[in-house]
Amino acid sequence: MYDSQWIATRTPESRALVDRVKVATRLSSKLSAYCMDEAESIQKAFEELIGKPVGGSFTLIPPFYTDYGLNITIGRAVFIGYECAFTGHAAINIADQVMIAHKVNLVTAGHPVEPDKRRAYITAQPITIDTNVWIGAAATILPGVNIGADAVVAAGAVVTHDVPPATLVAGVPAMVIRHL
Secondary structure: OOOOEEEEOOOHHHHHHHHHHHHHHHHHHHHHOOOOOOHHHHHHHHHHHHOOOOOOOOEEOOOEEEOOOOOEEEOOOOEEOOOEEEEOOOOEEEOOOOEEOOOOEEEOEEOOOOOOOOOOEEEEOOEEEOOOOEEOOOOEEOOOOEEOOOOEEOOOOEEOOOEOOOEEEEOOOOEEEEEO
16 A cells, blocks of 8 residues: 555554553543633643644634544644544644534544455555645545645545545545536
8 A cells, every 4th residue: 555554453563552542532532521612721632632732723623532643733723623533543634724624534544455454454544634625524534545735525525535636526435526
């Protein structure tokens, strides 16, 4: 797989990931306990979860779920709606001015398709979301996807391949509907 990582299960590396999952889910619960009007506390809790500062004008409406967190990078003026889940262990890079509606899933991990390898490995590929992207409600972005600047992902779309800049994609699997 291109830019992918295979992590063998039942190894010291995978045990370290499980330990981080325990921390991240605990921090996600802490973050999710805040109300929307506690913006400063939400930002501090999110920064603790991802281990780095977020850009200016960050907005997140809890609850929020992640199973790793340290792989997430956030640009300036990013909006994340409620009940989003960012899962997996590969990088999730979100550029400036991105809007992510509620119930969006960014999934960087999976398992090999081959039955004899499925339980033996976790696969991970990064997700990159470029500047001024809008991801509609309940969309799912799968491992290895890059979303180009100014693109729109329609509500409910399942994005399995890269999205060209300044396009609208929709459907399952998502396909280009028109150029913007």
